[in-house]
Amino acid sequence: MLKKTPATALRAPLAVITGYAEQHLTLALPEFIGQRYTDTPGLIDRPLVDGHVPQRPACRFCTRRAGIDARVTCWMTHDRNICLRHLLWIGEGCSEPSDQVDLSPLPATAQAQRHHHNLINRHGRRWVSLAFADATKIFSTWKERSTFGPRETITHRLTSLTRPSGEPVAADLAFAAGFHPEIIRLSGLLASDHWERTGLRKGGLAPFVREVSRRHIIKGFDPDGLDDPLIQWLRDRANHYNMAQHLNKWDILTVLLHEETTRRLTKRLRTDLRTCPLPQPRY
Numbered sequence: 001m002l003k004k005t006p007a008t009a010l011r012a013p014l015a016v017i018t019g020y021a022e023q024h025l026t027l028a029l030p031e032f033i034g035q036r037y038t039d040t041p042g043l044i045d046r047p048l049v050d051g052h053v054p055q056r057p058a059c060r061f062c063t064r065r066a067g068i069d070a071r072v073t074c075w076m077t078h079d080r081n082i083c084l085r086h087l088l089w090i091g092e093g094c095s096e097p098s099d100q101v102d103l104s105p106l107p108a109t110a111q112a113q114r115h116h117h118n119l120i121n122r123h124g125r126r127w128v129s130l131a132f133a134d135a136t137k138i139f140s141t142w143k144e145r146s147t148f149g150p151r152e153t154i155t156h157r158l159t160s161l162t163r164p165s166g167e168p169v170a171a172d173l174a175f176a177a178g179f180h181p182e183i184i185r186l187s188g189l190l191a192s193d194h195w196e197r198t199g200l201r202k203g204g205l206a207p208f209v210r211e212v213s214r215r216h217i218i219k220g221f222d223p224d225g226l227d228d229p230l231i232q233w234l235r236d237r238a239n240h241y242n243m244a245q246h247l248n249k250w251d252i253l254t255v256l257l258h259e260e261t262t263r264r265l266t267k268r269l270r271t272d273l274r275t276c277p278l279p280q281p282r283y
């Protein structure tokens, strides 16, 4: 059976051919990073090249500004959705540079980028990355079920963005950019250790649900019973922790709650306690 050659095996020959040192190639190409945990300067917080990290074109104006005419494709971390220098959407739905659209009609979307970075500083990249993916799915289900309104607001958000030619943008891009501020606010709620514990404890569901309205994620949020995607998210979390505790295998959590970037080997963040064995698990 043929085995696929690992990318790291190509680093040394490529260094000989190109004349660049292996360590410089590793800094330029995340495919050459061989460890998930490293203390090597320059490699911490670089994208982990796996099925969870999307590849998308870099901002077409930044590329042109750097004097590059060819297409530049990047391994994107989940927070790279907007070029604030050019107010251009470069996130979900942009498979070609020409898909990147001007965000002037949706100023709140551009402002949400700063909120997004504040969340990463507060809660840690791993938790915000997971929360952002979950918040996007939850919000998409709410939209399909018409959980929120009014309808004119939704239509306005979904039709505000147009390509330079005047054509409307694709539905996935319109949704991701149109509801980006609410998705970021929901990500903040899901990434919060405090609110996760509140939602999971006895009697904590009501304050957790009220927090959805208080944060202006959905005004007057009233979940659709156990079938509501946000309630289902809480139940899934409880199942993960119960399973890890029951089997006494906390490694399961590091698989389920995967990382987005390479992390430090030493001086791990305290927020990683959520995937570590605890003498008395809090959940």
Ligand SMILES: [Zn+2]
Pocket: 059, 060, 061, 062, 063, 083, 084, 085, 086, 088
């Ligand atoms: Zn740019």
